[in-house]
Amino acid sequence: MxxxxxxxxxxxxxxxxxxxxxxxxxxxxxxxxxxxxxxxxxxxxxxxxxxxxxxxxxxxxxxxxxxxxxxxxxxxxxxxxxxxxxxxxxxxxxxxxxxxxxxxxxxxxxxxxxxxxxxxxxxxxxxxxxxxxxxxxxxxxxxxxxxxxxxxxxxxxxxxEERLMKAATVLAASGIAFFMRYIRAATQGGIQLGFDSEESQLIAVETAKGAASLLLGNHSHPEIEIDKVTTPEGCTIAGLNEMEHQGLSSALIKGIITSFEKINSIKK
Ligand SMILES: NC(=O)c1ccc[n+]([C@@H]2O[C@H](COP(=O)([O-])OP(=O)(O)OC[C@H]3O[C@@H](n4cnc5c(N)ncnc54)[C@H](OP(=O)(O)O)[C@@H]3O)[C@@H](O)[C@H]2O)c1
The missing domain is CATH 3.40.50.720 (NAD(P)-binding Rossmann-like Domain)
Known part of the structure; x- marks a missing residue:
């Protein structure tokens, strides 16, 4: 080669x-x-x-x-x-x-x-x-x-299949921006909890990398990995449920669909 x-x-x-x-x-x-x-x-x-x-x-x-x-x-x-x-x-x-x-x-x-x-x-x-x-x-x-x-x-x-190329553009190419926003938000949350911005970003980035590596390494589903960190009555499930009450999954899915609708409407 x-x-x-x-x-x-x-x-x-x-x-x-x-x-x-x-x-x-x-x-x-x-x-x-x-x-x-x-x-x-x-x-x-x-x-x-x-x-x-x-x-x-x-x-x-x-x-x-x-x-x-x-x-x-x-x-x-x-x-x-x-x-x-x-x-x-x-x-x-x-x-x-x-x-x-x-x-x-x-x-x-x-x-x-x-x-x-x-x-x-x-x-x-x-x-x-x-x-x-x-x-x-x-x-x-x-x-x-x-x-x-x-x-x-x-x-x-x-x-x-070629019919999925636009969906791939949204999920993988625009997807970089979507994941960056999560990392930025987590960093801002960390700063409010007392870390300086560099430490907070490092923790957010390495945690995102670890989460992705767990899925790749264990060939598992996100919910399986989530179950491992959500103790009953614990802090993780409290935070996670609050994020869902605020529409986290819904916002992400709607964002991906809106991005897809936009790419389909763009004239060359
Ligand atoms: N960046 C990404 O991550 C990414 C991801 C997926 C897809 N894409 C696609 O990849 C393509 C390139 O993106 P890019 O970000 O690399 O754009 P870019 O930096 O603008 O590069 C395009 C290059 O093409 C050269 N060029 C233009 N006409 C040419 C010609 N007739 N012969 C030879 N070279 C010519 C330009 O240089 P001169 O003006 O000096 O000729 C320029 O360096 C785009 O169509 C984009 O949709 C990019």
């Missing part, structure tokens, strides 16, 4: 994070990863790590097998028109990280039966901890597995 040639078209926040993660996770060596953008000065520093840095999209496509699209949605059509003549069936796998653009739409721009994989990572990709959902069109099992391996080097990957 380390010799797989990868072109990342759009070396912005996400593109650079994928390049660094792919090299760190030994998916491919930097010399086999080309990163493109129009204003090179912002990624010139990556040359010293061995990455190929260029403005030439076509050259990057021609010399690579996996092509990862990381431009903004409005920049996609122009980019696809530019590279479409260079895409070869049997050679290339196209990966799109672009929010809200279906594989069908991408396919209609390139007008060739190239395997297309859509990936929805979250910002934790920058530290190799993304929850990334992927779906595909025209890709066989081996090709899909190859892209899954790439994103597994950047966190955890789940293959889903």
């Amino acid at each position: 380390a010799e797989t040639k990868i072109a990342i078209l759009g070396g912005g926040n996400l593109g650079v994070a994928i390049a660094l993660g792919a090299a760190k996770g030994n998916v491919s060596s930097p010399k086999n990863i080309s990163i493109t953008r129009r204003h090179l000065s912002k990624i010139e520093h990556l040359k010293k790590n061995g990455f190929k840095v260029t403005t030439e999209n076509i050259e990057a496509v021609t010399s690579s097998r996996i092509i990862i699209l990381c431009v903004q949605p409005k920049q996609l059509q122009g980019l696809l028109q530019e590279i479409a003549p260079s895409l070869k069936k049997g050679k290339h796998i196209l990966v799109s990280t672009i929010t809200g653009i279906s594989t069908e739409e991408i396919s209609s721009h390139i007008n060739k039966e190239i395997p297309i994989v859509r990936a929805m990572p979250n910002t934790a990709i920058a530290i190799g901890s993304s929850m990334t959902c992927i779906c595909s069109k025209n890709a066989n099992e081996k090709q899909l597995k190859e892209i899954q391996t790439l994103f597994n080097a950047l966190g955890t990957t789940l293959v889903i």
